[in-house]
Amino acid sequence: MGVVITGQLAPEGALSAGALDEVREWLAARGREVTPTHVAEALRAAGAPVGDATVLAVHDRLRQDVLGAGPLEPLLRLPGVTDVLVNGADEVWIDRGSGLERAQVRFADDAAVRRLAQRLAAAGGRRVDDATPFCDVRLPDGTRFHAVLAPTARPGTVVSLRVGRARAFSLDGLVAAGALPAAGAVVLKDLVASRAAYLVSGGTGTGKTTVLSALLSTVPDPERLVLVEDASELRPDHPHVVGLEARPPNAEGAGEITLRTLVRQALRMRPDRLVVGEVRGAEVVDMLAALNTGHAGGCATVHANSAADVPARLEALALAAGLGRAAVHSQVAAAIDAVVHVGRGTDGLRRVQEVAVPVRGADGLVAMRTAVELTPSDVHRGPGWPLLARRLGLSA
Structure with a gap:
């Protein structure tokens, strides 16, 4: 290769x-x-x-x-590539959806990797050097670029490129790719149509953004989607999309625009669906508040190892932003209708694995209850199905 x-x-x-x-x-x-x-x-x-x-x-x-990404350019153009990773001069890896593969590309030396990292950073309006040996920026073509220079990184300068899709997967496309059974696609379409508020959870690189884009593509055309993202990655196939993108501080430490600021701005833009590309900080407080004050159908992605871990993850983020534990769980119980969890199977393929619903216990804390478990070919109802069916207006 x-x-x-x-x-x-x-x-x-x-x-x-x-x-x-x-x-x-x-x-x-x-x-x-x-x-x-x-x-x-x-x-x-x-x-x-x-x-x-x-x-x-x-x-x-x-x-x-x-020009371009140098020797990495052919890899970025390979069909299905989502990530290109450089570990120093001698190791380049790609991910085409089935786990990491070693690519037969290498650089002459670490200086060549460093030059590439500095040039790509400059293309995104940033600087990476010995004083600031790391950089995270979106390139003009939409590719997400991250680098850490040696000797901070070893075995040499490390570069990570996340390739954005020009067009979103549809739910039918996910079914065809084996990421979702046909019966699961029906459940997810009903989830969006009911204007339920939901989170898409999963680990890094499991396909959260891909699944969320596919779900947003089923939103009725007259509705207005306002997307708030740290880096613009969502590409729903929808006629009315407005995107707001956060901005890190410049080299002088000025000019930062946070996700929390953008969530507040989005609420003033008459969104039919408020979408937070990834909840990872204080913006969780404003998102939960919005979903509790009439903004039905809102959604976001969140890093979590399982649907069951989502309440703890939201609690940790909200506590860091100054919201007490009891208030966090009260907000989550009232705001979130479902969690769609995605992950990698033992075969390395990314799939939708579960839809769970929040249930508030006698102690006031929220726990997730599995409503449907998805296998590659079928859907199995769990103990939370009656709650989900009621929310979707279906027969339990």
Whole structure:
């Protein structure tokens, strides 16, 4: 898979990393563009071989240094790729939906990875250097970019690229992909149609955003979706979508726009459905308040290992924002109608695994009760089904 990138640039012989740097510096010092003609001049000046194959190979390498994602570009264009991960110069991994695979691509050295990280950060309007050796930003094409420079990271500079989908999966598409049984798609469509408030939970990389986009694509066309996200990843197939994206502080520590601020702004924008791309901080307080004050049909994603862990996760986030434990559980019990949990199976495939409903105990604390458990081919009703059926207006 991919192309092995090494110091061996041409059949005619090897060009050392030092010689390649000389070519790069020669071009930069004279303000020359990276063209085959200019590369040939630089090679002659450096006393390096100037055969056609060597010139073209050096030209391609230098172009990779200044355009796109360099040697990672072919991987980003592979069908179904969601993540491209670089662990130093010698390890590149991809995820195409069935777990991580080692790609046959490598960099000449860590300096090449560092240059790529700095260039991609600059493309997103950020800076990454020894003073600030990490960066998290959305690139102009929608790709989510994160990097940590060596020696903070080992075995070298680490780069993570999360590829956004140009078009959302539909629920039918999830069924066709084996992520959801047909009967489960019916339950989820009823959940959205009933204007229930729900969370999509799961671990990192389990497909929460994909599932939420598919659910939002079933919202009736006349309704207005207002999306609040840390990084713009949701792509519902819907005619009326307004997106608000958070912004980190700049290098001087100014200009930050938090999710909590954007949730408050979204409430003034007449949303039919308030959507928080991922609840991860103090914005949970405003989201719960909104769902308790007439904003039906709201939804969000949240990191959790299981549906049963969602109340504890929301409690931890809300407590950090200053909301007491009793108030958190009271808000959750009144605001959330269901949790849709997604995860990876033992085969590495991402699937919708469960729909659960919140139940408040005698102690006032909320626990989740399984309403339906989803297998690759069927749906099995659990003890929480009567509660979910009642909320959806179905027969128990």
